[in-house]
Amino acid sequence: MSAFLRAEWTKARTLAGTFWLLAGAVAATLPLSVAVAAGQNCPPSGCATDPAKLSLTGLYLGQTVVAVLGVLAISGEYAADMNIVTFAAMPKRARVLGAKAAVLAALVLPAAVVSVLASLVFGAAMLPGRGFTPSHGFVSLSLGSATMLRVAVGSMLYLALIGLLSLGIATVVRDAAVAIGLVLALLFVFPILVAFIHNAPLQRHLEQIAPMLAGMAVQETVNVASQPLGPWAGLGVLALWAAGALLLGCFVLVRRDA
């Protein structure tokens, strides 16, 4: 397996785009997170928003770059017909995909750590001055607390899982443009529908199965018990989506002509 990993690592590392995409994920996340935190004003009468989620609003945008990275991890090879070489050298295709997934996660996580931590630090610096204080019933936004640690680690894993989900879908669909379209539709269409449906039980079900909404449950710090899903269960749903996409990709990859 180490040979597979080394091969995939070499490919990922030597592509000029990889570094820029990782930097792009951070650059896409931070300004939005900061702009949203700076624009908050929670009056003394209270507000219904979650300061942890607010601090991480930029992830909505940052995840699109991670999704691109996930798609390119496999479809880049198809576009350049590199896959023929890869599979000739390493006929165990499932292992190739496994190595790709591991390398992708290893690449995304550092970018996720930077994006998430920086967003949370900005949030912690700005939001308490805008009414989100423990005296109003909000959690302390300092990273020391168990809740915020869960939010931080969970959000980093969230980004990695989005990368894996994209890799899985792109393995099934091969065409990079269609794959990224599918990934982004899967992520963004559910929440838009949930916003529009005036039907509480159905909304709740959609929030439980939609990959973005379920995965972001890991960021909840307000009324956690009454959310459609617990924080880790939510991230688990996203993990199931990613695992399902990768398994389907694996199945298709092994069966299909290169």
Add this chain to the structure above:
Amino acid sequence: MISLLRSEWAKFRSVRGWMIGIILAPLVTIGFGALTGSASQCGYMYPGPDGQMISGPCTAPKGPGGELVQDQFYFVHQTLTGSGSITVRMTGLTSSDLQPWAKSGIIIKAYAVPGSAYAAMMLTGAHGARFEWNYVDDVAGLPGSAPRWLRLTRTGDAVTGYDSADGAHWTEVGTGTLAGLPSSVQVGMFAATPGVRQTVRAGDAAVNATGTFGNVSLTGNVRGGWKGTTVSPPPGPPPAQDGGPSTGFQQTATGFTVTGIGDIAPDLPGTGGGLSTPISRTLDGTFAGLIVVIVLGAIYITAEYRRGMIRTTFAATPARGRVVVAKAVVLGAVTFVAAAIGCALAIPIASHELRAGGNVITPLSTVTYLRVAAGTALVFAGAAILGLALGALFRRGVAAVTTGIVVVVVPYFLAVASPGLPTTLSDWLMRVFPAAALAVQQTVPVYPQVSDTYQAFEGFFPLTALAGFAVLTAWAAGALWLATWQLKRADA
């Protein structure tokens, strides 16, 4: 150019995946619209004859202009036949939580029935004296608060409002013509107040407002004596014993106090008492469809790069800019036709589903229906061309599709579905990004006399349809221009 268009059309229709895409876009638009429509329910529970609770559909009365209105207030009235007038001195407007558009004053109304024609002079919580008639029209009178003298005179169909600070010097505020006003009308005093906004999407808490009246005088043929009526569409305000605020009137030695809840105003989506569903809700699926056409637009050109076909294309037509323009024309036309059919079907299908769920939909004339359907189809065409231009610019499908979706769909997602986004930011997003063009789906205007959040979520857009479409066009044309400029400089 004709032969160029013909060859680009031949390419488009001969690729099976593209034809599937162009059929898929309207289908997902219809499908998601029907889905959210059929899943959305509006209704209330009321006790039936045998005490069982029955659910009824939401209702909103229609005003004289055909628009949906809110018409809920407490009315102390007598019958006036022919010409006449009412004059009062308002000594106060109070509420446990005085809303800017809390209102109390005098009113002449065709019937004590929701939705009937009226004209009223009133004091408001924060907007001074106003003359309002037939729900949508509003003229400012004296600024400031009580005490104020108010007068309404009725001659035929015309009702004129006056106000005065001292009861001696009167100013005419406005005249409303109430077409078809019956000879006998209801004249009297009223009070109403919108609820208190709690959170953006959690509805309002009901409060009441009380107007205090002195020096009440009537002229003309008035009979019947003072009678109190709660004017309200079903199911009516929650009774006081169930925790609702109290309503009613008292006659005192010096005059009257009238206490009411509700509002007399256009029914707007997003207001607490507003029940209507905007037409834009029937096109909830637009975003799924837009993603499809952005992908389609991008691969319409990036596929040529990937297969090396582009070199043949440019060898046959060395004017590369014209090739891209021909592609844009073909793609735009095909997308427009497919999307127009899709939207024309999605509106009635989703409307039907919404009505079946008890929802009240903003009335839609044929002209508006065509405008919304054709306008949304233009948005599809613009998004497809933007996808194409980004494809020509980046030559990579992934980059083009991602940029297209991030620019078109993500700002709208942030504005409607991201909790806690500052309203200034969401407003700005809907002005700068191509989704501004969805203003073409807005059929209800903004009324200054109604406190509302007026968010994209409720079908309100900061720009007009034309300005919004100009934003989309600027994005598409800008990307197209950059793409042709780069095509001329770079190797194919």
